[in-house]
Amino acid sequence: MLKLIKNVQVYAPENLGRKDVLLIGDKIGAIEDEITLQTNLQNIELIDGKGQFLVPGFIDAHVHITGGGGEGSYHTRTPELMLTDATTSGITTLVGVLGTDGTTRTMASLIAKARALEEEGISCYVHTGSYQVPVKTLTDTIENDLILIDKIIGVGEIAIADHRSSQPTMEEMAKIAASARVGGMLSGKGGIVNIHVGDSSALLSLIEKVVEETDIPITQFYPTHINRNQALFEAGIHFAKNGGYVDFTTSTVQRFLDQGEVRCSTGLKKMLEAGVPIQNITFTSDGQASLPEFNGHGELVGLQVGKVRTLFQAVREAILEEGIPLDIAIKVITENPARILKLAQKGTVSTGKDADLVMLDPQNLTIQTVFAKGKMMVQQEMAIVKGTFEE
Numbered sequence: 001m002l003k004l005i006k007n008v009q010v011y012a013p014e015n016l017g018r019k020d021v022l023l024i025g026d027k028i029g030a031i032e033d034e035i036t037l038q039t040n041l042q043n044i045e046l047i048d049g050k051g052q053f054l055v056p057g058f059i060d061a062h063v064h065i066t067g068g069g070g071e072g073s074y075h076t077r078t079p080e081l082m083l084t085d086a087t088t089s090g091i092t093t094l095v096g097v098l099g100t101d102g103t104t105r106t107m108a109s110l111i112a113k114a115r116a117l118e119e120e121g122i123s124c125y126v127h128t129g130s131y132q133v134p135v136k137t138l139t140d141t142i143e144n145d146l147i148l149i150d151k152i153i154g155v156g157e158i159a160i161a162d163h164r165s166s167q168p169t170m171e172e173m174a175k176i177a178a179s180a181r182v183g184g185m186l187s188g189k190g191g192i193v194n195i196h197v198g199d200s201s202a203l204l205s206l207i208e209k210v211v212e213e214t215d216i217p218i219t220q221f222y223p224t225h226i227n228r229n230q231a232l233f234e235a236g237i238h239f240a241k242n243g244g245y246v247d248f249t250t251s252t253v254q255r256f257l258d259q260g261e262v263r264c265s266t267g268l269k270k271m272l273e274a275g276v277p278i279q280n281i282t283f284t285s286d287g288q289a290s291l292p293e294f295n296g297h298g299e300l301v302g303l304q305v306g307k308v309r310t311l312f313q314a315v316r317e318a319i320l321e322e323g324i325p326l327d328i329a330i331k332v333i334t335e336n337p338a339r340i341l342k343l344a345q346k347g348t349v350s351t352g353k354d355a356d357l358v359m360l361d362p363q364n365l366t367i368q369t370v371f372a373k374g375k376m377m378v379q380q381e382m383a384i385v386k387g388t389f390e391e
């Protein structure tokens, strides 16, 4: 099946100007100034892209696809992600993670959910483990999980600097990173260690110590929630300027912002102004996570659910309100996570890559059309493909 998008402004993420883009099956077949097909095939779908922007499909590299949470007992376990939650948010690639609960949430169900989302039309990978150390793997080791299980591309989220963390030592963290590194090398995968950083004053010190005292490179770690408070944000700037990756969490509630969480859009601007290379920065939504609120005694006082739609909302805000150019800002949810996670088919609009694409209205940057592996999932802001149990 061929689809031809005519006259669309392509941000690959770099601005390629106005182009015709040919989709052949699930791949991008050609990007040219003008494509005319010398064929009388009936099954060519023409899509008028005039006046619209075309960007790579978004990658949300930290989502609790099976649900997460549970910090306020069983009834606070959050629900699973639905297909259209992702597609209507422009997300065509997900990385699923467990979270605080590594007991009732298992690697087996995480992989099954990732496969379900694949069957429904988008791309989905997972990390092995949960907050806990020792890491609860699917097979017997982190190396085996990475080398033998296609869907597993990294480790995490392992919690540090948090009262919910299993308080790993420097040696334990070094061993995890070493396993992830070798497993990633032998499988051609990213093999990164996704680190949940909590609210404690320990900040990033544990992983900084591993980098200082071992041969593990700083890029083995991928700390998230870097904008959760001012002190961690500053530590994140330091970490990224030393070559590390930093990931912002876009799901939030007003109270968190009032308490000092750094808004993603302004945080991105500040990091760039501080001299952090854009290549080292990503955004993820933490979708379907519980957003638990604890008082000073560590007691749960409130709970909400993270939303994947915040992923592009935050980027959109960075563009429209902070004046960061589209071709720069969009990298944090496309090219950058694809490179960090070694998802070679993802993250850019280029010939031979997966046809994961988003068309945006140029005025207000609303998501108009979404293609996942060449299939139209969203048309004129409406989901045209539904998940198995969606109305």
Ligand code: ZN
Pocket (backbone or CB within 6 Å): 157, 196, 197, 225
């Ligand atoms: Zn987390």
